[in-house]
Amino acid sequence: MADTLTSAAAQHAESAAHAARLDHVSKAFGRPGAQQLVLDDITLDVRPGEFVCLLGASGCGKSTLLNLVAGLDKPSAGSITTPGGRPALMFQEHALFPWLTAGKNIELTLRMRGMPREQRRPEAERLLSLVRLGGAYGKRVHELSGGMRQRVALARALAQDSQLLLMDEPFAALDAITRDVLHDELTRIWSETDLSVLFVTHNVREAVRLAQRVVLLSSRPGRINREWSIDIPQPRRIEDAAVADLSVEITEELRGEIRRHGQH
Amino acid sequence: MADTLTSAAAQHAESAAHAARLDHVSKAFGRPGAQQLVLDDITLDVRPGEFVCLLGASGCGKSTLLNLVAGLDKPSAGSITTPGGRPALMFQEHALFPWLTAGKNIELTLRMRGMPREQRRPEAERLLSLVRLGGAYGKRVHELSGGMRQRVALARALAQDSQLLLMDEPFAALDAITRDVLHDELTRIWSETDLSVLFVTHNVREAVRLAQRVVLLSSRPGRINREWSIDIPQPRRIEDAAVADLSVEITEELRGEIRRHGQH
């Protein structure tokens, strides 16, 4: 115990050095005796203000990793610290509260953040129009289309105004155009603030379009396979040749990784 | 009434000519007096054995259209016929039954189809390995990752063995490689049988990769904006130049369509 406390204190001291630190993190599911190791010995730092994209095959443990960083699950081994406070998490399923309207979902987050009542409604409407849902304030969750739900969830995550934003395939249900617009918005917000982002996606181009660093996870168990630092200058476009080229390289690596797993 | 019956009989007679026919279909949501028109005067035929992709901005009414064709909702005006019997529908949310395992979800569909008990288990396992989930037979829905759920839902839709397959963004949560593999599988199944497919996607390249015909919907209300017949010969690859070129054209059209809507 004393040992852990000291190391925790040490980590705290260097808090400026990272927005999130995963230190030899493992995660297994299932009951003892029939456990399935999902994440194995992951060590990863997200620097303050950094934009990291996480890529990996379906089922490799990306969502599990985000849940661990958000503090929703506990690692089976290893430690995770997020010195900047509670990270905002945008779930893979939208996870909007069905008993509230789209606008009220956002306002609840603002309220939890401590924002005074009279500022909440304008702020919620600002965030909704940011995700191109200006008219959806009063809509119930079940009245929204799949992509609209995802955008409300994005607005809710932004409403939290955390220093670390965890996003689990936030744009998967969006058409190319809306996604491009939101890419721009996200890049703008990220570059204007000191926000750090850990971003899970399946779209390799999207990763290259957005990230400063792309991390590729292997499957079964999830390990860090390879990392790319991306120095293509912003503003990038998803159609840029440089983006396309790197995407092809990463896709090839992913393909090789999956091939090593046979079936997968 | 007599009128409708006659026209229904007439449609029945020419049943060979289409797998699904939408005839001046409109759909509005909300209570009378505060209705929102979502689909406006859609007329669309899916020919037997045809593969049609539906594109459109987020919230334009694609899921609503599929629900109408599946008979889950009634159009506010117009008529829909599917002479081949009940279509199989793969929902945008996976819609798996959480009280059953992945395998049992598929077996229930087989059972509803009338398959004898002893054939069900092998068939379910075959379908699961088709979607690259060989080992997931006994997993509960909440133990699957997002992409795995989507693949089980795909297997379930295939299990129904319908003549018409309606798919609502079936590959949105899959990594590029797994998606490519499933594209191949889907194309193979489609070309080997007389299956007709109505396929909703946001990925324009995916649409061009798969479809014989791409239909672009406009937003608010959803109307058929433009159609493309795609004669690039199969097997196509998503990286093919021809696919990329047509995708750029369609994306431009979509962009223009969205721009006309201002905010959207």
Place this chain on the structure above:
Amino acid sequence: GYGSDNKSDGSNSSAPATSTGATTAKLSADEVKIGYFPNLTHATALVGLKEGFFQQELGSTKIKPATFNAGPAEIEALNAGSIDIGWIGPSPAINGYTKSGGSNLKIISGSASGGVKLVVNPAKIKTLADVKGKKIATPQLGNTQDVALLNWIKTQGWKVDAQSGKGDVSVVRTDNKITPDAYKNGSIDGAWVPEPTASKLVAEGAKVLLDESSLWPNKQFVITNVIVSQKFLSAHPDVVEAVLRGSVKTDAWIKANSDKAKADANAQLEQLTQKALPAKVLDPAWASIQVTDDPLAATAKTEAEHAVSAGLLKAPKLDGIYDLTLLNKVLKAQGQPTVDAAGLGTQ
């Protein structure tokens, strides 16, 4: 026949006799809580309250009445201090007394005798001997009527397991409210029950086979008596005495004005329960109940012995259950004969 006389009789003859002194002096309690059943066997309470005899004696002390459906509830209320004085059957009184180790209550007066009959289905039972093998209802395991039936069965030389009711006669314990329904349905062939249930069964076509009073010396046995909480008795003997004066006066008035009293009782029933008894039930029931100041302690003692021999009661310690000193004081003051505690208390 002498209804008009009764009215003047009631208000003139008994009122001045005892109350002159009592009404003027203020009693030691501001309020006395009285419990009773809305039932003909509690005629003293019904009529006395209706005619105001108790209030006359109590003067400025207020009466707070409460009615109960069953003895145990009344004992519980007495234990809780929710009532001070109550009209109640001997069996719950004895049970309550023994179970508290003789610390909660005293029986201070009698109130009624008789009113219990064995009524049977004439189609099935013609003679006493026919009862063998039949189903006879009593209100409750171990209550007065149940003990009496079991004892009677024993005297006939038949055997019944007291707890389960199985044996030569099937003893069916059924709530009095249900007994007429069960009889109509044919689930029981007869019942050993108090009034007015007995008369209700008769109204349904049953026949009285036996009147329990015929089994007792002097054809008298206790069905209702008056209890008081010992705390109240020691704190406010003057109030208890006033209530007893009212009780004695009421009993005398009822004996003298039977028809008027019957109408009073029925009116009181209607007020308490929204329903008066029909004449064909009221008349025979009323006729078979006698009011009496005598607690008939000896019969209560015998009943308890019967219960013990049936195995329904562990040998009770009834010593001191009666405290008849106040009653005898009241009776003496009126020149009436005193009553006896049968060795079970002060008199």
Place this chain on the structure above:
Amino acid sequence: MASTETSGAQDAAPLGKSPADAPAQEQPDRHDLSGLEAGLDALDAVVVKRTPVGQVLVKKVLPPISAIVLVLVVWQLAVWAKLADQTKLPSPSAVGQELVDRWNAGDLFSIIWTSVSHGLLGFAAALVIGTPLGLVVARVPFVRAAIGPILSGLQSLPSVAWVPAAVIWLGLNNSTMYAVILLGAVPSIANGLVAGIDQVPPLYLRAGRTIGATGLRGAWFILLPAALPGYVAGLKQGWAFSWRSLMAAELIASSPDLGVGLGRYLENMREGSDMAGVFLGILLILFVGIAIDLLIFSPLERWVLRSRGLTAGSQ
């Protein structure tokens, strides 16, 4: 052949966005009540959400009224057919006469009001106690293991069992009445809330935690609203328990302080073997139960379900 058609295909006016020119929607009522199977599917398919007043009358008011009329007719027929004599089965008119008598006696409303006011007050108190209790039992594992089963045990303890204890400890007054109601209703409400909370998808709780709704704020803003459908179902059962407990409590004793309520009235009629009165008592209790359901719980339930899109046909 699976086919979904609408007759208004040709002649339906185009649906405009302006509310003013929105035409009446043509919804062919394909509702075939004859078959159970059809009925089981019916809710899925129908999209009608708000219907005009005439239809509301037809859909909401007609069915219960026809159910009542049907019962009355069968009842009267049974009486005419002399299936049983008056003492077993009073005629509707005898019961009606009893009602008129009560009305004339002027105590009909006081009888109903005595019970309803006790019942509602006791239920409100049970709500205030049962809700935090259920919350704690559902969320604190030790408490759940310790008193969860006891709570279920208490629920199955008949109210009459409490009466002696309540009378002894509290005396013959309203507190006894309320104690018995509380002992009946609190476990039921708490258990309903526990069941509701157990069914909350963990995703909502996790979403709540990430936005910082933890502890009591989490309970208030996330847990309770998420558990609302199950909670409301528990409330309904809790009301039934408190109402029945009240009826039991009214039977113990009556005194001028307590007043005559429906339970007491029913008991008096039973005591008097007055079948018409017993029937009237049953009908009045039933009437109150139905009225409370229609006025309080049904609207509450509908609101809860509709607002989260759980009414079939709304999606």
Place this chain on the structure above:
Amino acid sequence: MASTETSGAQDAAPLGKSPADAPAQEQPDRHDLSGLEAGLDALDAVVVKRTPVGQVLVKKVLPPISAIVLVLVVWQLAVWAKLADQTKLPSPSAVGQELVDRWNAGDLFSIIWTSVSHGLLGFAAALVIGTPLGLVVARVPFVRAAIGPILSGLQSLPSVAWVPAAVIWLGLNNSTMYAVILLGAVPSIANGLVAGIDQVPPLYLRAGRTIGATGLRGAWFILLPAALPGYVAGLKQGWAFSWRSLMAAELIASSPDLGVGLGRYLENMREGSDMAGVFLGILLILFVGIAIDLLIFSPLERWVLRSRGLTAGSQ
């Protein structure tokens, strides 16, 4: 600073896939029972799923036992402090003596069994009747409008109200008993199912329809399993209703045919003003209620919730 750490970081053996060498998982128990807030969050954070036998004992058996011991201690203290005399509050030993007496008399088990067998049989019958009834009420709008409110009304009708009618029509025998149980339990079970069905996300029904599970097949394969959590909650309440109705029925009539059950025993003790016996009766009824909950409903509930990932911490 939000930080999630595990002390076993360095020394935890690597987790292998083979069951044989899977080491005991190190889960620091951060459970702080002192604060309610901590408790409210506890279930979210803990991931322990199966615990060794020792821990099961600590988590499942210890809490109820300590609850019981606590009650006993307080009770005995109250007796020693002479808070009330014997007539109001018998000592635990007096109640224990009564239990020993019953045991020696040899009728303890027969008393319990009489009630439990009646109760379970009646409940089973109520299940068979209530389930299809609930299904029809939930899914056929006309039936729902017609008898839905009546069902809720019936639920709030006390069992005693039925007894005279049941005795007249059925006689003093087991059928009366069962009739009263059914009238108490059927509406409750049906209402529970209706509530459960109302909460089913329409998406499942739609998915069911597309795979061809319509009509009765849809009810059996989709509707019932989907509504199971709410249905089980309804069953629990239904059991409470049937058990309480049984007690009420036993209080009112007994005959040698029916045997002495717990309700009758309680009433006999009351009649004898035997407080120790009354307490024993209450405790036995409570004990049966708790046992039924622990043996039947708790495992059922746990299974239902766990299998669909609704136990917090399993996702």
